[in-house]
Amino acid sequence: MKMIMAVIRPEKFDAVKQALADKGYFGMTVTEVSGRGEQRGVCLQYRGKPIHVDVIQKTEIQLTTCDEKADEVIDIIRTTACSGRIGDGRIFVVPVEKAITIRTGEVFY
Amino acid sequence: MKMIMAVIRPEKFDAVKQALADKGYFGMTVTEVSGRGEQRGVCLQYRGKPIHVDVIQKTEIQLTTCDEKADEVIDIIRTTACSGRIGDGRIFVVPVEKAITIRTGEVFY
Amino acid sequence: MKMIMAVIRPEKFDAVKQALADKGYFGMTVTEVSGRGEQRGVCLQYRGKPIHVDVIQKTEIQLTTCDEKADEVIDIIRTTACSGRIGDGRIFVVPVEKAITIRTGEVFY
Numbered sequence: 001m002k003m004i005m006a007v008i009r010p011e012k013f014d015a016v017k018q019a020l021a022d023k024g025y026f027g028m029t030v031t032e033v034s035g036r037g038e039q040r041g042v043c044l045q046y047r048g049k050p051i052h053v054d055v056i057q058k059t060e061i062q063l064t065t066c067d068e069k070a071d072e073v074i075d076i077i078r079t080t081a082c083s084g085r086i087g088d089g090r091i092f093v094v095p096v097e098k099a100i101t102i103r104t105g106e107v108f109y
Numbered sequence: 110m111k112m113i114m115a116v117i118r119p120e121k122f123d124a125v126k127q128a129l130a131d132k133g134y135f136g137m138t139v140t141e142v143s144g145r146g147e148q149r150g151v152c153l154q155y156r157g158k159p160i161h162v163d164v165i166q167k168t169e170i171q172l173t174t175c176d177e178k179a180d181e182v183i184d185i186i187r188t189t190a191c192s193g194r195i196g197d198g199r200i201f202v203v204p205v206e207k208a209i210t211i212r213t214g215e216v217f218y
Numbered sequence: 219m220k221m222i223m224a225v226i227r228p229e230k231f232d233a234v235k236q237a238l239a240d241k242g243y244f245g246m247t248v249t250e251v252s253g254r255g256e257q258r259g260v261c262l263q264y265r266g267k268p269i270h271v272d273v274i275q276k277t278e279i280q281l282t283t284c285d286e287k288a289d290e291v292i293d294i295i296r297t298t299a300c301s302g303r304i305g306d307g308r309i310f311v312v313p314v315e316k317a318i319t320i321r322t323g324e325v326f327y
């Protein structure tokens with residue numbers, strides 16, 4: 001299995017969740033995080049003065065799925081979370097040895 | 110080593126922490142997350158009307174341990190976090206290449 | 219690639235971020251977490267009475283980088299986050315199969 005960890009813009013979360021559901025992906029774990037990328041944050045105007053915000057709020061989606069479906073999930077997230085502007089986020093793919101459903105004890109590899 | 114990431118009901122956290130401590134597992138990292146599983150959330154009654162809550166608060170425990178102890182940890186979490194009702198959570202097992210204790214510099218593989 | 223997950227003291231976060239930036243590492247994802255290590259928390263004095271706090275607030279830095287740079291990143295975090303007192307934190311290293319930049323679609327292995 002693969003753990004897909006996507007750090008996206010919070011305002012894109014609803015669209016990504018919907019796009020995943022449209023293709024049958026419902027399970028996910030969501031964490032409020034903050035972060036920065038290669039541009040080291042953003043420069044905003046506040047009352048006419050520039051202020052530098054270096055760690056920006058983001059939403060992290062963690063979705064674990066079988067190997068065959070990983071690329072479809074990545075593709076749905078990538079195309080839906082993309083605005084074309086810097087700061088759209090990153091997706092990390094981590095190997096998962098197994099996943100267990102607590103209620104049933106079922107194990108997936 | 111293995112990183113055991115368990116998403117459980119918040120109300121089960123104290124019992125899981127105690128059950129792990131009883132077997133000698135003290136170290137853990139805890140994150141407040143939200144999520145949904147295959148049932149796409151829950152349907153609640155609010156003032157006689159159904160409302161659909163699709164992303165529910167959960168607690169994520171991250172516990173990294175050596176390969177030999179991973180199955181015992183998974184078992185403790187699974188049996189303690191289980192209520193038998195849908196939404197009890199999932200456990201993911203991820204390989205860890207090494208773990209370093211910052212104070213001592215000690216490295217575990 | 220490697221995902222470096224470091225759980226550190228919140229008061230060390232600014233110094234670690236600066237030390238990483240000084241060496242050219244800007245990208246990171248930050249989560250407010252809580253946790254405990256082998257000492258099972260700390261014992262504090264409150265109005266002359268001991269109180270036991272078993273899960274303490276920590277900051278988790280997640281920084282994904284190429285294999286060649288992983289040890290440098292670990293070293294920067296370890297030396298900057300270290301105070302020498304118990305509770306300085308731990309660093310976990312997890313393999314990453316690929317990382318995708320959402321805006322450009324660029325994939326890193």
Ligand SMILES: Nc1ncnc2c1ncn2[C@@H]1O[C@H](COP(=O)(O)OP(=O)(O)OP(=O)(O)O)[C@@H](O)[C@H]1O
Pocket residue numbers: 007034035036037038039056058085086087088089090245246247248280281282283319321322
């Ligand atoms: N090397 C990294 N390790 C961990 N998280 C990262 C890394 N780089 C970026 N992130 C996370 O991704 C979020 C979005 O990053 P961002 O989209 O700015 O990446 P980028 O590579 O700078 O791409 P762009 O050029 O489109 O801005 C950051 O806020 C951070 O949470």
Ligand SMILES: Nc1ncnc2c1ncn2[C@@H]1O[C@H](COP(=O)(O)OP(=O)(O)OP(=O)(O)O)[C@@H](O)[C@H]1O
Pocket residue numbers: 027028029030062063064065101103104116143144145146147148165167194195196197198199
């Ligand atoms: N595929 C998944 N990827 C990541 N996290 C998941 C996934 N499925 C479930 N989760 C996490 O586990 C939590 C609990 O899920 P849940 O117990 O409802 O799983 P389930 O498979 O639907 O099992 P059940 O049939 O017992 O409800 C979710 O809130 C979410 O945080």
Ligand SMILES: Nc1ncnc2c1ncn2[C@@H]1O[C@H](COP(=O)(O)OP(=O)(O)OP(=O)(O)O)[C@@H](O)[C@H]1O
Pocket residue numbers: 136137138139171172173174210212213225252253254255256257274276303304305306307308
């Ligand atoms: N086995 C573990 N699994 C996951 N997280 C852990 C583990 N052990 C420690 N942590 C995380 O690291 C944080 C700091 O731990 P701590 O520095 O006390 O580790 P330690 O091994 O007890 O080292 P020290 O002896 O220096 O206190 C904890 O609050 C927790 O978030």
Ligand SMILES: [Mg+2]
Pocket residue numbers: 036037038039040086087088
């Ligand atoms: Mg950027």
Ligand SMILES: [Mg+2]
Pocket residue numbers: 145146147148149195196197
């Ligand atoms: Mg469910």
Ligand SMILES: [Mg+2]
Pocket residue numbers: 254255256257258304305306
């Ligand atoms: Mg300790």
